Amino acid sequence: MRPVTEHDIRTSFVNCSKGEAKRLGLPKDLADQPWEDLDFLGWRDPGAPERAYLVAERDDRLVGVSLRATSGGSRGFTSRSMCSLCLTTHPGGGVALMTARRTGESGRQGNSVGQYLCADLACSLYTRGRKQAAGDGVVVVEESLTPAEKAVRTRANLHSFLDKVTG
Numbered sequence: 001m002r003p004v005t006e007h008d009i010r011t012s013f014v015n016c017s018k019g020e021a022k023r024l025g026l027p028k029d030l031a032d033q034p035w036e037d038l039d040f041l042g043w044r045d046p047g048a049p050e051r052a053y054l055v056a057e058r059d060d061r062l063v064g065v066s067l068r069a070t071s072g073g074s075r076g077f078t079s080r081s082m083c084s085l086c087l088t089t090h091p092g093g094g095v096a097l098m099t100a101r102r103t104g105e106s107g108r109q110g111n112s113v114g115q116y117l118c119a120d121l122a123c124s125l126y127t128r129g130r131k132q133a134a135g136d137g138v139v140v141v142e143e144s145l146t147p148a149e150k151a152v153r154t155r156a157n158l159h160s161f162l163d164k165v166t167g
């Protein structure tokens with residue numbers, strides 16, 4: 001994706017109030033993100049760990065989504081879970097249930113959409129082999145896709161998630 005500024009991010013959110021968008025904590029190293037390798041910018045709020053955000057390009061505009069994270073702590077240390085965007089499997093805690101309030105009337109009625117995502121929202125880096133899931137080598141799911149093909153799949157999964165939030 002193309003590099004984005006603080007202003008771009010704060011004005012991109014579709015499912016939270018302007019006040020929240022103004023106050024939310026940005027990634028500390030925003031200027032140094034590996035933009036060329038990002039399908040979307042995702043991060044946990046440095047000041048509020050249960051909050052997470054993702055910002056993606058859609059049709060030449062930015063769409064930001066505010067998320068609430070619930071860690072799947074009760075699943076046990078040895079179990080692994082899979083991110084629904086990039087399909088990376090992680091040991092316990094590496095995947096979190098993230099819930100997004102839907103936009104518009106549906107959101108005002110309290111409806112939300114939940115998906116299991118990489119807890120650090122670094123899907124783009126996992127698919128490109130720039131970051132490894134903890135415990136890799138114990139259970140390896142062999143995939144024949146290239147990193148570029150995985151990135152295409154991640155973006156497709158992300159877009160269907162965004163459709164559910166805004167649809």
Ligand SMILES: [Zn+2]
Pocket residue numbers: 083084085086087088117118122123126
């Ligand atoms: Zn992921």
